Amino acid sequence: MKKQIELTVNNSPESIEVAPRTRLLDAIRIKLGLTGTKEGCGTGDCGSCTVLLDGKPVNSCMILAMQAEKREITTIEGLGSPTELHPIQQAMIRSGGIQCGFCTPGMVLSLKALIDRDPHPDEESIRVAISSNLCRCTGYSKIIDAAKFLSSSETTSMATSSEDWSVGARMTRNDGVEKVTGRAIYAEDIQLPHIIYGALLRSPYAHAEILSIDTTEAEQITGVKAIVTGRDVDMGFYGYELRDHRIFALEKVRYIGEPIAAVGATTVDIAREAASKIKVEYAELPAVFDSEEAITSNAPLVHNDANAYEIDWDTERKGNLCYKLIIEEGNIEQGFGESDLIIEGSYKTPEAHPGSIEPHCSTAKVEPDGRVTIWTTTQKPFVFRSYLAQALQRSINSFRIVPTQIGGGFGGKLFPSVEPYVVLLAEQSGLPVQMTLTREEEMSCTLLRHPSSVKIKTGVMKDGTLVAHQVRMLFNTGAYGLYGPNTAALASMMATGPYRIPNVEITGLVTYSNNVPCGSVRGPGAVQLAFALETHLDKIARSLEIDTLDFRLKNAWETGDITCTGQTLDSVSIKECLQKAADALEWKKPRLPGVGKGLACNWWASGPWGTQTQIQTNEDGTFRLITGCVDMGTGGLNSSILQLAAEGLGVPIDSIQLVRGDTDSLPWDHGHGGSRMTFTIGRSAYEAAEHLQKQLLQEAAEHLEAAIEDMVLEDGSVFVRGDKANAVLISTLCYNRHKKHGGPMVGVSSLLEDFPTTTKKHPIGAFPGASYCAHAVELKVDEETGEIDILRYAAAHDVGKAINPTGCEGQIEGGVAMGLGLAMMEELREIEGKVMNPNFADYLLLTAEDMPPTESILVEQPATEGPFGVKGVGEPPIAPPTGAVANALGDAIDINVKRLPLTPEEVSSLIREQKS
Amino acid sequence: MSNDFEFTQPIDICEALKCLNETGRITPIAGGTNILVNMKRAPIETDLIIDLTRLEKLKNISEENGMFRIGAGVSFADLLNWHPGGAVEGLVRPMCAAFAGPLIRNLATIGGNICDASAAADASPVLLALDANVELVSTTNGSRTLPLSEFFKGVRKTAREDNELLTYVTFGKPAEGERCFYYKLGKRKADAISIVSIAILAKLNEGKIEKVHIALGAVAPIAMRALQTEAMLIGKVLNTSSIQEAATLVVKEACPIDDFRATAKYRLNMIEVLVKKGLNEILSKA
Missing domain, CATH: 3.30.390.50 (CO dehydrogenase flavoprotein, C-terminal domain)
Structure with a gap:
């Protein structure tokens, strides 16, 4: 029975009506409207719902509201206001401890509780205090810095002040205040009058024919407002370069969790119950899960005719083979013939999850004109619009997408997840609809990182010179291709790593299976291949008894080298990265027993896809920066893009407002992903700023009746060189211009997709703004239990030019954390298509206690394309940690690692295998 | 909805015991860190939830005649801050430090961890090594004490009768030099x-x-x-x-x-x- 309860929230007495099963979290978010408290899992595993209960930090998802009666609750809203931030909130902003911001409220409250009981905590206490609060973005280092900053005068990597905004300065992010105070609006914080909630009916079978669907019983449940199945919709196929996916299973289901029907109802519980009452008759079909088995000729067919799907690239498809490519250079057989030694190895990586703490969530509303507005958490609002148009066979103009703050993306928010369903339910019910995936759905039904099986055969000379390299890569894309071909194409470019090898044969295969489909997760293809290749290189070095650093340096690319796809490289820095990472860990110093050091490298592209940036004047001399790109949390848009715009214009950064809009109002952009933010949007913003500055100077020249060449822009005004006394204010120029012409001056830059040329036919072929990195790790291994203790870590990254060094380090540290997770604990395990660990209790992300002390080393070898020579740094740091850890293990105890993750059991069994 | 249940919050043991005698399916809840996980995954099969968090008496740790008596409502965070010294501290503190994370430690209770009876429960090995007993009380059987080793009956099964309340965990102070x-x-x-x-x-x-x-x-x-x-x-x-x-x-x-x-x-x-x-x-x- 519902009951009125009294409790104190943020020092003010509240009285709310709650049901017995209402959680404290729901009471706070829904009854009290305090949406700074977030739900990431609902099972006490992530900490994003942290509140203080009588001063102690707890998970508000683990408490029934009635249990909290007469108790004191503090939420993030009770801590500090934008004008009066709590010292911890200030420190978090200044340290760069905030990225996507979804974990931030919980993190801040856990730190507050710590500081309240121990004003001068040591680093270990800080790590322990936040070990329940998972952060997927930062790698915790800068959050720990924030807490240290509070208790000491330590100022390492702190932004000096928000006034210093020049290129190269450590700038605080533009959206820090709203995130650290819990005011930032994420997808699930969108609330509309008369809103209803959606749920999906998903397939319990990995492979089955759908014989019938009966929704009669579900329709009769009170509160149900809409039910949609694949039979009610004119569905189209969508995807990236391959379009093989529809939003509902129609004739058959191809994986466990595939959507069959969507229900909208007045509450989530009713929607779920109704979904469970939809009767579906299935006829189970033989299924295939293993990738090697899937490509045999007698395997059950996941798609009856894979060739029927549109694909933009030439390829061979048959049976379950979804995509195939081959790269050849030199003569592989001759190369092996000339080699002194041939080393072979097989390497496997498991399925992995992007692991954003924020689950997928969208809200749709049909507007009076019949168009649909969709508030959603997406990395690519414009590309989403076209996916939706393809999937629902509509015009792109049918949708207006309003991007909310994104609680972590990592590639997991590149494809529609719940968007098509909320659209359909809103249209059928006439009501606004919101759908949020549960953590379980998130982990078992959303797009994953492709598992891989890589076989490498390498010919090498006794002196360590690489001669021949044959690689066969097999990716299991699950039930749908979506991003499978692209993953293989990218991986094929990683197969030689940043090393010179004259004779190469690389085969990439992508197979369908009845597993959960895979998508594009941070560094697609790079993670899998960097692990395989870098581990393999150490195996070779150990066989040759050559130091692994020397071996890499001997074969590493230099400027002017040509890749196996025929790209001539113009700004290569891999040797510098290697040397710096190795030096940071005193590479040649002898190791203690059980201790090993490992190295791994990577190279990667800076995404070049098209965009347009506009900068407009306001009549008071301030500016509006307009881009259709969103910031998935990295801070690129909210710091370095603004820095570049301010630099290009020559005006203070706080005079530039980043415009928030939607796909109706903003110019088209490809979206946030592919390490493109600062490289592409940054370049575009800088060019737009220069374009606008010219107009300002022209306006000033007319005003001052002098030549434009003699104009100097400085301190908010323009003057004739040498005559600052008669300067004209920028605000005056803008006011005059608006008055005279009734409109703003507009600086514009449109960039088209731009890839360097290559000599070979390959779907990608070349990496624009190619970046290089090398990581070094020192670890200790317990040879009996197999437990690994990472002692310290160094990551050297060529970022071309660090526009905001704090932001670059944030990407590196976050990537290292994610990469170390993949190295040691992350694995989504399916048994016959069923995900066995769909939660954060068993799909483990690194905690603050696991994150080693990490040195981020910024190398600046300018690229030819980006602004100031910028190279992307979003994805690169995730690839080397797996290989580095594997190699450090090999160094410590002379074992050859073959697969990930290196759990205590895996390490222990490798040791036992080697001993016997 | 089929999964509606009632909620009651007794303020002393006597009242709690009365609640435990109610008819229907009864679920006592303390820290809630197992039960709310189950509730999130599937509708809970219960008619009444009895919240034990207001039983202040069960939140104390005492030492008397060489016996330690830990209230079932003592949280893992409180246990982590307990300094009994000797082998007890040598076992209890590292276990508490390894128990979940700081947020859950502020909620989860020793009594709840035992009654949940997971084979992987962190408190169990330490308490078994200390030869702990558990005290159970009910209106029908009064009070009884049994060794923890006899309390665990199988996978998530215990010797607790439906109307019994686990009140204390007790164990003797190990001798000097253990x-x-x-x-x-x-x-x-x-x-x-x-x-x-x-x-x-x-x-x-x-x-x-x-x-x-x-x-x-x-x-x-x-x-x-x-x-x-x-x-x-x-x-x-x-x-x-x-x-x-x-x-x-x-x-x-x-x-x-x-x-x-x-x-x-x-x-x-x-x-x-x-x-x-x-x-x-x-x-x-x-």
Whole structure:
């Protein structure tokens, strides 16, 4: 029975009506409207719902509201206001401890509780205090810095002040205040009058024919407002370069969790119950899960005719083979013939999850004109619009997408997840609809990182010179291709790593299976291949008894080298990265027993896809920066893009407002992903700023009746060189211009997709703004239990030019954390298509206690394309940690690692295998 | 909705016991950190939830006549801040530090951890090594005390009658000079569910083993004592050969399963390794 309860929230007495099963979290978010408290899992595993209960930090998802009666609750809203931030909130902003911001409220409250009981905590206490609060973005280092900053005068990597905004300065992010105070609006914080909630009916079978669907019983449940199945919709196929996916299973289901029907109802519980009452008759079909088995000729067919799907690239498809490519250079057989030694190895990586703490969530509303507005958490609002148009066979103009703050993306928010369903339910019910995936759905039904099986055969000379390299890569894309071909194409470019090898044969295969489909997760293809290749290189070095650093340096690319796809490289820095990472860990110093050091490298592209940036004047001399790109949390848009715009214009950064809009109002952009933010949007913003500055100077020249060449822009005004006394204010120029012409001056830059040329036919072929990195790790291994203790870590990254060094380090540290997770604990395990660990209790992300002390080393070898020579740094740091850890293990105890993750059991069994 | 239930919040033990006598399906809740996880995954099958968090009397730890008495409502965070010294502290504190994370430690209670009766529950091996008893009270049977080893009956099954309230965990203060060892093996450093956990309490007299308790978690349907291994060790000199003998024997006593966290084979290997590690550490402290 519902009951009125009294409790104190943020020092003010509240009285709310709650049901017995209402959680404290729901009471706070829904009854009290305090949406700074977030739900990431609902099972006490992530900490994003942290509140203080009588001063102690707890998970508000683990408490029934009635249990909290007469108790004191503090939420993030009770801590500090934008004008009066709590010292911890200030420190978090200044340290760069905030990225996507979804974990931030919980993190801040856990730190507050710590500081309240121990004003001068040591680093270990800080790590322990936040070990329940998972952060997927930062790698915790800068959050720990924030807490240290509070208790000491330590100022390492702190932004000096928000006034210093020049290129190269450590700038605080533009959206820090709203995130650290819990005011930032994420997808699930969108609330509309008369809103209803959606749920999906998903397939319990990995492979089955759908014989019938009966929704009669579900329709009769009170509160149900809409039910949609694949039979009610004119569905189209969508995807990236391959379009093989529809939003509902129609004739058959191809994986466990595939959507069959969507229900909208007045509450989530009713929607779920109704979904469970939809009767579906299935006829189970033989299924295939293993990738090697899937490509045999007698395997059950996941798609009856894979060739029927549109694909933009030439390829061979048959049976379950979804995509195939081959790269050849030199003569592989001759190369092996000339080699002194041939080393072979097989390497496997498991399925992995992007692991954003924020689950997928969208809200749709049909507007009076019949168009649909969709508030959603997406990395690519414009590309989403076209996916939706393809999937629902509509015009792109049918949708207006309003991007909310994104609680972590990592590639997991590149494809529609719940968007098509909320659209359909809103249209059928006439009501606004919101759908949020549960953590379980998130982990078992959303797009994953492709598992891989890589076989490498390498010919090498006794002196360590690489001669021949044959690689066969097999990716299991699950039930749908979506991003499978692209993953293989990218991986094929990683197969030689940043090393010179004259004779190469690389085969990439992508197979369908009845597993959960895979998508594009941070560094697609790079993670899998960097692990395989870098581990393999150490195996070779150990066989040759050559130091692994020397071996890499001997074969590493230099400027002017040509890749196996025929790209001539113009700004290569891999040797510098290697040397710096190795030096940071005193590479040649002898190791203690059980201790090993490992190295791994990577190279990667800076995404070049098209965009347009506009900068407009306001009549008071301030500016509006307009881009259709969103910031998935990295801070690129909210710091370095603004820095570049301010630099290009020559005006203070706080005079530039980043415009928030939607796909109706903003110019088209490809979206946030592919390490493109600062490289592409940054370049575009800088060019737009220069374009606008010219107009300002022209306006000033007319005003001052002098030549434009003699104009100097400085301190908010323009003057004739040498005559600052008669300067004209920028605000005056803008006011005059608006008055005279009734409109703003507009600086514009449109960039088209731009890839360097290559000599070979390959779907990608070349990496624009190619970046290089090398990581070094020192670890200790317990040879009996197999437990690994990472002692310290160094990551050297060529970022071309660090526009905001704090932001670059944030990407590196976050990537290292994610990469170390993949190295040691992350694995989504399916048994016959069923995900066995769909939660954060068993799909483990690194905690603050696991994150080693990490040195981020910024190398600046300018690229030819980006602004100031910028190279992307979003994805690169995730690839080397797996290989580095594997190699450090090999160094410590002379074992050859073959697969990930290196759990205590895996390490222990490798040791036992080697001993016997 | 089919999963509607009632909620009641007794403020003393007497009232709580009355609530436990209500008809229908009853679920007592303390920290809630297991029950709310289950509720999130599927509708809970209950008619009444009895919230035990207001039973202030059960939030105390006392020591009387060499016996420690821990209220069932004591949280893991409170236990972590408890400093009884000696082998008790040597076992309880590292276990609490390894228990979930700081947020859950502020909610989860010792009584709840025991009553949930997971084979991987962190508190169980430590309490078994300390030869703990549990006190149960009901309006029908009054008060009874039974050894924790008899409380665990099977996978998530206990000897608690539906109308009984677990009120206290008690154990004697180990004698001066008793040594201990605790180890939890998990997949990460914080907030991990144990693959294997072990607690050892031992007393040596002139090199000979006078007393030894070896308790294991996550290697059998319930947390268990390795009684045969203990019996074999009693009276022996603790040295490399007896340690090896114990490590070999303990493997025969456990019956772990394969699950997502580890295979049974690895768990068996690890109890061998950890018994050796633990007894060696106890020997080295001599």
